[in-house]
Amino acid sequence: MARFFDTHRAMLEDAVQAARERGYWSAFSEIPSGKIYGETARPEADAAFEAMLDKPFDLDQPSSGARVGKEVSPFGRALGITYPKGEVDALVAAARDAARSWAAASIEDRVGVALEIVSRLNKQSFLMAHAVMHTSGQGYMMAFQAGGPHAQDRALEAIAYAYDEMTRIPASARWEKPQGKNPPLVLDKAYRIIPRGIGLVIGCATFPTWNSYPGLFASLVTGNAVIVKPHPRAILPLAITVRIGREVLREAGFDPNVLLLAADEPEAPITKELALHPAIDIIDFTGSPAFGRWLREHARGKAVYTEEAGVNSVVVDSTDNFKGLCQNLAFSLCLYSGQMCTAPQNIYVPAEGVATDEGRKSFDEVASGIAQAIDSLLSDPQRAQAVLGAVQSEDTLRRIEAARRLGRVVRDSGPLPHAEGRTATPLLVAVDAADEAAYLEERFGPIAFLIRTRDTAEGIERATRSAKEKGAITGALYSTDEAVIEKAAEAFAAAGVPLSVNLTGGIYVNQSAAFSDYHVTGANPAGTASFTDAAFVANRFRVATVRRPLAA
Amino acid sequence: MARFFDTHRAMLEDAVQAARERGYWSAFSEIPSGKIYGETARPEADAAFEAMLDKPFDLDQPSSGARVGKEVSPFGRALGITYPKGEVDALVAAARDAARSWAAASIEDRVGVALEIVSRLNKQSFLMAHAVMHTSGQGYMMAFQAGGPHAQDRALEAIAYAYDEMTRIPASARWEKPQGKNPPLVLDKAYRIIPRGIGLVIGCATFPTWNSYPGLFASLVTGNAVIVKPHPRAILPLAITVRIGREVLREAGFDPNVLLLAADEPEAPITKELALHPAIDIIDFTGSPAFGRWLREHARGKAVYTEEAGVNSVVVDSTDNFKGLCQNLAFSLCLYSGQMCTAPQNIYVPAEGVATDEGRKSFDEVASGIAQAIDSLLSDPQRAQAVLGAVQSEDTLRRIEAARRLGRVVRDSGPLPHAEGRTATPLLVAVDAADEAAYLEERFGPIAFLIRTRDTAEGIERATRSAKEKGAITGALYSTDEAVIEKAAEAFAAAGVPLSVNLTGGIYVNQSAAFSDYHVTGANPAGTASFTDAAFVANRFRVATVRRPLAA
Secondary structure, eight states, X not given: OHHHHHHHHHHHHHHHHHHHHOSSOOSXXXXXXXXXXXXXXXXXXHHHHHHHTTSBOOOOSOOOSOEEOOOBOTXXXXXXXXXXXXXXXXXXXXXXXXXXXXXXXXHHHHHHHHHHHHHHHHHTHHHHHHHHHHHHOOOHHHHHHHHTHXXXXXXXXXXXXXXXXXXXXXXXXXXXXXXXXXXXXXXXXXXXXXXXXXXXXXXXXXXXXXXXXXXXXXXXHTTOEEEEEOOTTOOHHHHHHHHHHHHHHHHTTSOXXXXXXXXXXXXXXXXXXXXXXXXXXXXXXXXXXXXXXXXXHHSTTSEEEEEOOOOOEEEEOBOSOHHHHHHHHHHHXXXXXXXXXXXXXXXXXXXXXXXXXXXXXXXHHHHHHHHHHHHHHTSSHHHHHXXXXXXXXXXXXXXXXXXXXXXXXXXXXXXXXXXXXXXXXXXXXXXXXXXXXXXXXXXXXXXXXXXXXXXXXXXXXXXXXXXXXXXOSOEEEEOSOHHHHHHHHHHHHHTTOOEEEOOOSSOOTTOOOTTTSXXXXXXXXXXXXXXXXXXXXXXXXXXXXXXXXXXX | OHHHHHHHHHXXXXXXXXXXXXXXXXXXXXXXXXXXXXXXXXHHHHHHHHHHTTSBOOOOSOOOSOEEOOOBOTTSOBOOOBEEBOOHHHHHHHHHHHXXXXXHSOHHHHHHHHHHHHHHHHHTHHHHHHHHHHHHOOOHHHHHHHHTHHHHHHHHHHHHHHHHHHHTSOSEEEEEEEETTEEEEEEEEXXXXXXXXXXXXXXXXXXXTTTTHHHHHHHHHTTOEEEEEOXXXXXXXXXXXXXXXXXXXHHTTSOGGGEEEOBOBTTBOOHHHHHHOTTEEEEEEESOHHHHHHHHHHSTTSEEEEEOOOOOEEEEOBOSOHHHHHHHHHHHHHGGGGOSTTOOOEEEEETTOBBOTTSOBOHHHHHHHXXXXXXXXXSSHHHHHHHHOOOSOHHHHXXXXXXXXXXXXXXXXXXXXTOSSSOOOOEEEEEETTOHHHHSSOOOSSEEEXXXXXXXXHHHHHHHHHHHHHOOSOEEEEOSOXXXXXXXXXXXXXXXXXXXXXXXXXXXXXXXXXXXXXXXOSSBTTBSOOBTSHHHHHTXXXXXXXXXXXXX
16 A cells, blocks of 8 residues: 555655645646557547447446446437446445545555556546546547546645645644643643545536546545445446546455445436435535535535536726637637536626727627637537537527527527537627626526626626626636726635636636636635635544553 | 734744644743733732723724623622623624725734734733633633633634645746647736635633634634624623724724624523624534534534534543542542533443552442542632632533432532532532433533443443534543553544543643644534634635736
C-alpha cells in the first residue's frame, strides 16, 4: 500500500502546492494523443467500448443477481449494458462492513489508493471518452477532456485538499504546562482522524465524472466508504470508475466494498431511499435545484454538498474587440449545446447599445453579431457537431420549443443537418428587462436571452439579483471602463458569482480549471459547496484524541 | 486599523503555530495575580461590578428604549441590571447594514479588530470573573479562569484557525496555460473572501463566554456581522463582551453594529425567531439537546454549529494509584457541581472489582473510595464552595431529588453547610448495567452513577454505545493493561469521544485546553462541531473569483 503512496508522492506534493498557489497546473494531459497516452491506447479503448455494448457490465459487488440499465446514447443507439441492481440495504450493509478497516488505515494508505485509482482512470481516458460521450451527449473531444483528464485533475485536487487538511493535524503532541516551582503537568496526546461513515455520491447525466469525482475522492480519502449513485442515463462512466476503484482497493488489501455502485433505472429510482438511509452521513449531489432542495430539507443531520444550477448572466457594457466578444459568446452558447451548468443564459445589453472598437453597436447589432458568430461557428457541419455534441434529454427540446414564444426570436434553434442523434443549435430570444418571467427561470439547454436594459448599471443589478435569488455558477462582463469592472466585481462577488471579464480569446466563461477556479461558490442558491476548498473537505472527518499522563 | 493587527501580530503567529502543533500554549495568564494583571485591576473590577448592579447596562445600540433583564446570582442576590430589549427585526437590519463594510475590510483589518477585542477582554478578566460567577454560579477562581483567560484563549484559537484558512487562499494568481508552439493563454485572477452574512451566537448559562467565543470570533473575523443572544440568566458576561467589541469596532472606523447584543427574558424568548430569520446565515449554539435538535431540524440552509450535551463515561478496569483515581474522580464530580458538559456521569466498574496498587477493590470499595474522596475534598467548607460553586438552575435540584430513587445511594447529595446561595454536593447512585433507564439519560448536575458491569469489556461497550446514541463530550479510562487501553482508545474514537487515560494527578477529564484539546468531536450526538478545527471555520466564508485576460 505504501507503494501506491510512494509512487504518486511527487504528484501529490505538486498538487498540494498548486492548490495553494492556484495558478495553472494539471497532472493529466488533455491532449488525446498517442504520443502521450500510448499509440495503442485509443484503438484499444475503441475496441473495449464496443465489447462492452449489449452485455452485462462485469462488476463484482454484493447483488441479488437482478440487473438494470437503460442507457441510450444521445447520438442514437441503446447501449444495452446492464449493471447489478442497486439494492439499498445490501449496499449499505456492505459499505458499513468495509468502512471499518478503511477508517483504521493510515492517511498515506488511503491517499495512495486514491491516487492509484486516479492514475488508472487516466490510462482509461479514451474508454471514458466513449462512455461519457454516449451517455452525456458530449462531443468526443470534450468527452475525452472533461470526462477524463479534467475530471481526474478535479479528483486530484480534492485528494490534495483532504490530504493537506488531514496532515495539518499532528499525530501526537506533548502538552507540558508549567507549574511555577513545581514540576510541569505533562500529557501525551494522540490524535486520530475519524471519518463520518458512509458517503453517497449522486451523479448527473451531463458530467458524470467531472462533477462526481471531487465528492467521491474527498469522502474516500478522509476514510469514508462511498456509494456511487449514477444518473440512470449515465451509469457507464461511473461503473468504470467504481470497477477500477475496487480493483485497486483489492490489490491494496482492503475490502473492495469501500466503493460501491448503486445503479437504478428512471422508472424505479432509489436515490431518495439511499439519501435518507440513516447510515449515510455525507451526500454529494449534482443535479436539479428541485432535488437539491428536497435533499437540503430532508437529509437532516447529514453533511450535504450540492452543485445545482442557476441562471448565468453576461453583462455587455463596452468592448475593444467586438468580433472577439461575439465569437467568444457564440462558442460559450454552442459548447455542448448549452448543457453546462456554467453556460450563460442571460445577456444584458443596454437599450442604447454599447461602445465598441467598431463604433457604437445598437442592441440589435449586438444581438445579430452574436447570432452571426454562432452561424459562422456552426457553418462546418463536422465542427458543428463536435462543438454541439448531442442533446442529452428530450426535455431540452421541449424547453426550446417553449422558449421560442417568450420573446422575439433573434436566432432560431434547429437540428443540425446530417448530424448523429438529437441535436439543437442555440436559440436566441430578445426580451425587455421587464419580461422577468421569460428569462429569470433556468432554461437548461441551448437557450439564451438578450435582455434590453436601461443601462449597464441595471444589467449588473439584475444579473446579480437573479444570482442571489435563483443562483448562478458563472458571470461575465465586457467593459473597457475600469470603474464599471470594479463595480461589477464587487456586485458579482457579493452575489457569490465568479466573474470573467473581457473574454475574447481562447478562454470561455463556461470553463472552470481545477487547482485555479473555485467551481460554484456555495454563496448563492446554485449550490451549497465549492470545488474545491477547505470547507469541501474539512467536515468529512473528525478528530478523536487520547491523552494520558506521560509514562513514568 | 493596521495598528491593531501589527500590535498583535506576534501573538497571532504564535497562536497559529500552537494550533498546528497542539502542545501546551496559552496567550493569557490564568493566574489572577496583581503582578500579571496590575495591582489595581482586581479592586477596580470589584468596584466596577458593584457599580453595575441595579442599573441599566450602558450599551449604545439600536433599541426602542425597552429594557429587559432578570438575572439572579446563584449565590443569592438579584443583579438588577437591565439591557436593551432584543428586537429581532431592528437588530437584523442594523447588522445587515453594518455587515457591508465589514465584509469589504481586509483580513488583517478584521483580525486586528478581533485580536484587540480579545486583548481588552483579557484586561477585564476580574470584572468578567464577577459577571460569570454571578450568572453561572461558578466559584470565583473558576469564573476568572474559564470566563476570562481560558475563554480568551479559545477566542484566539478560533481567530488563528480562521486567519490561517483565509490566508491560505491567495489574493491573486496568474494562470498561464501552455499552448504548444503558440503563446500561452494567460488570465489574471483575483480571489476575494466573501462572508456568509450574519452569524447568530446563542450562549448558555453555565459557560457564557467560554462556549460562545469560538463561534463569535470565527464568524466575526471571516467577515460576518454577529448577533449575540445570551442565555436570559447569563446576559452580563456577553453584554460586557459586546460593549468592548463595539468600542473597538468604533475606534477602528467600523459601524459598531457589526456586533450586537440580543437580550431577552425567560418568559419572552426570542431565540427561535432570531434563528429562523432568513438573514441569519450561521448559528452557533450551546445548550440543550432538545433545542439543538429543533435547530438542526428547522434552521435549514444555515450553517449550524452546536455544542449540546451527552452522557460522559468513565471505565474503571485497574489502576496503580487507587487513591489518585478516587481523588481525581472526586474532583471531577465536584468541580462546579457537575455542571460542566465535560463532567463524568457514568462510572462503569466490573462486578468482580478491580486490581489496584492497594490490592483488589470490590465494586463497593471503589464506590466508597470515590465517595470518601468527595467527602474529604469537601471537608473544608470554604474550599468546598470554591470547588462546587453554586447550582445555576433550580431544575438541577429537582433532578437530584429524582435521581435518588434510581438506585442505591452510595453518597447522598445535600446543601453545603454555611454556604452562599443554592448548593448541592454530588449524589452517587449505584446501579446495575441493566438499569439503563436510570443512567442512560443525561442528568445534568452533581449526579453520578456507579454502574456494575460483568467486566471491563462490557463497560467499554456500554460507554461507547451510549456515546453513539446519546452523545458524549468526554470519556475516561483507568487501566494498567496496554491492550485494554488500545481497545478502549479505538472504541472511544469510533464513538467520537476524546479519551483521558489514567488521570490521577492535577489534570481532570473535565478540562479541555485551547490549542490542544479538540472540544467536542462533532462525531456523536453531543454536538455537530468541534472547538476548534478547520471544519469549524472554513464554511463561514466563501471565495469569489474575478478573472480576466492579462492586460496587454
